[in-house]
Amino acid sequence: MKIYIKKKAIFLIIAIFFFAGCYFWRGSNIIIKRYPKKDTATINSSASMKEPGTTSNEGLIIFDNEKNESQKDAYTVGSEDLLSITIWENPDLSQDERVNEGGDINYPFIGKVNVAGKTVNEVDEILTGLLGKELVYDPQVDVFVKEYKSKKVFVVGEVNKPGTYYLRESRSLFEILSEAGGIRTDSAGNYLIIKRKLPENKEESSEIKIPLLKGELERDVEVFEGDIIKVPEGKFFISGEIGKPGFYPIHEDLNIFQGIIIAGGFTKTADENNVKLRRDDGKESLLVDVERLRKALEKGGTNLKEVEEQIKEIKLRDGDMIFVPTSFFYTE
Numbered sequence: 001m002k003i004y005i006k007k008k009a010i011f012l013i014i015a016i017f018f019f020a021g022c023y024f025w026r027g028s029n030i031i032i033k034r035y036p037k038k039d040t041a042t043i044n045s046s047a048s049m050k051e052p053g054t055t056s057n058e059g060l061i062i063f064d065n066e067k068n069e070s071q072k073d074a075y076t077v078g079s080e081d082l083l084s085i086t087i088w089e090n091p092d093l094s095q096d097e098r099v100n101e102g103g104d105i106n107y108p109f110i111g112k113v114n115v116a117g118k119t120v121n122e123v124d125e126i127l128t129g130l131l132g133k134e135l136v137y138d139p140q141v142d143v144f145v146k147e148y149k150s151k152k153v154f155v156v157g158e159v160n161k162p163g164t165y166y167l168r169e170s171r172s173l174f175e176i177l178s179e180a181g182g183i184r185t186d187s188a189g190n191y192l193i194i195k196r197k198l199p200e201n202k203e204e205s206s207e208i209k210i211p212l213l214k215g216e217l218e219r220d221v222e223v224f225e226g227d228i229i230k231v232p233e234g235k236f237f238i239s240g241e242i243g244k245p246g247f248y249p250i251h252e253d254l255n256i257f258q259g260i261i262i263a264g265g266f267t268k269t270a271d272e273n274n275v276k277l278r279r280d281d282g283k284e285s286l287l288v289d290v291e292r293l294r295k296a297l298e299k300g301g302t303n304l305k306e307v308e309e310q311i312k313e314i315k316l317r318d319g320d321m322i323f324v325p326t327s328f329f330y331t332e
Contacts, residue, residue, distance in 0.1 A: 030293045030310045032274070035285035075169045077115045077123060078150025079103055085127065088140035093131070096146060109135055120144060153223055155180045157231035158188035167225060173210070174220045176229065185215035186252035189234035189318035196227050234318035238263045241270035241324045256314045256322060257293050271327040277314060278321040288314055 077083065079101045087093040097105040103116025110130050115123045124143045131139040151167040153176060160181025173194070177183060183192075194208045211218040212231075223229070234250035236259055243264020254262075256277060266272055272291040279285075293314070296307050 030289050030296065030307050031286050031313065032289055033287040035287075074119060075145065076117050076119055077145065079116060080149035081145055082147035082149065083115070083120075083123065084144055084146040086142040087131065087136065088142070090136055090139070093136070099150070151225040153225070153227045153229060155229045155231075157192075158184040158233055159231055160184060167223070171223055172220045173223050173229070174217060176223055177217070183212065183215040183231055187233055187249065188212060188215055189232045189250075191318075192229060192231045194221075194223070194227055194229055196224060236316045236318070236320040236322065238322040238324070240322075241267040241326055242322075243267065250316050250318060250320075254316045255293070255297075255311060256288055256316060257290050257297065259316050259322060260290060260324070266324060269326050271325045274325060276323040276325070278323070279317055279319065281319070286314065 077099060079099050081099045083097050083099065083105065085093075085095060085097060085107070093108060095108075097107060099105055099115060102114075104112045104114050107113055107127070107130075110127075113126060113130065115126070118126070120143050124141050127143065128139055128141045131141065145168075148166045148168045152164050153167060154164055155176060156162050159177065162180065165176050165179055189212070191209045191211050194210065195205050196208065198204045198206060208221075210221065235247045236250055237247050238259060239245045242260065243266075245263065248259065248262055256275065260266065260275075273289045275288045275290045277286040277288055293307075293311065296311070
C-alpha cells in the first residue's frame with residue numbers, strides 16, 4: 001500500500017513539473033495552438049452556408065444597373081400608388097389619383113378606370129383614348145407615379161431603421177438597406193436572409209443567404225415585391241465547464257474572456273488555460289489560454305502591446321463556438 005501511494009505521489013509530482021514546464025514554455029502566447037484550416041477546395045461553400053429551412057442561392061438575380069435602367073418603363077401600377085395625371089392645356093382635368101384596393105382610379109367625367117397591373121405608358125394610352133372620345137380633342141396626357149406604395153418589401157433585424165419600404169422600378173438590396181439606415185455593424189451577424197415567395201406557389205417561400213463582411217454586402221442583388229429582408233443578430237455558442245452554456249449575442253469588440261463572463265464564468269472544474277475556439281464552420285480552430293488573456297487585459301501597458309494582435313484575433317465573430325474542457329487536475 002505504501003509503495004502504491006509513493007508511486008502515485010511520484011507520478012503527480014512528475015505530472016505537475018511536466019505541465020508547469022509546458023505552461024512556461026508557452027511564453028507570452030495567448031493563442032497556444034492553431035489547428036490547420038481544412039482545404040477549402042474540398043468544401044462546398046454554398047452548402048456550408050445553409051441552415052435548416054434555407055435553400056441555396058439558385059435563381060438569385062445579381063443586380064445589373066444597365067439592365068435595370070432599361071426596365072424603368074416596366075413598373076406596373078398597383079393599389080395605394082398615387083398617380084399624377086396632367087392634361088396639357090386642360091388644367092381642370094389635371095390631378096392626382098390614388099389607386100384603390102380594387103386597382104381602380106375614379107377620374108372626373110370618365111368614372112372608374114382599372115389601372116392595376118398596367119405600366120405608366122399603358123395608363124397614359126387608356127386615359128388618352130377615353131378623354132379623346134367626347135371630352136378633349138387630341139388630348140396630350142402625361143402620367144407618372146408620384147408615390148410608390150403598392151410594391152412593398154420588409155426589412156427587419158439589425159438595421160438602423162427597420163420597417164416597410166417600397167419598390168420604384170427595379171431596386172437593389174444595397175438601395176433598400178441604405179434607405180433603412182444601413183446595417184448595424186456592432187450587432188449584425190455575418191449574413192442576411194431574403195425570404196421570397198416562390199413564383200409557382202405563392203404559399204411557399206425560399207430563403208436566400210447573402211454573406212456580410214463587417215456589415216458590407218458580399219454582392220448586390222435585385223429585390224422583389226413581398227421580399228422579407230432579415231439581418232440576424234450575431235451570436236456565439238459556448239459549452240463545457242461554464243456557468244450558463246448556450247447562445248449569446250455578440251456586441252462590438254467582445255473577446256473570448258468577456259464572452260465567458262457573460263455566460264456565467266468558469267466552473268471550479270474548468271481548464272482555463274486550454275479553451276477551444278472553433279470558427280468558420282470548423283475551418284479554423286484555436287486553443288486559447290484565457291487565464292493568460294485575463295492577466296494581460298488587467299495589466300495593460302507593455303504586456304498588452306506584446307499580445308495585441310492575438311487579442312484582436314480572438315475577438316468573437318458570428319458563429320464562433322467556444323468549448324471549455326475539464327481540468328486535468330480535477331478529481332471528485
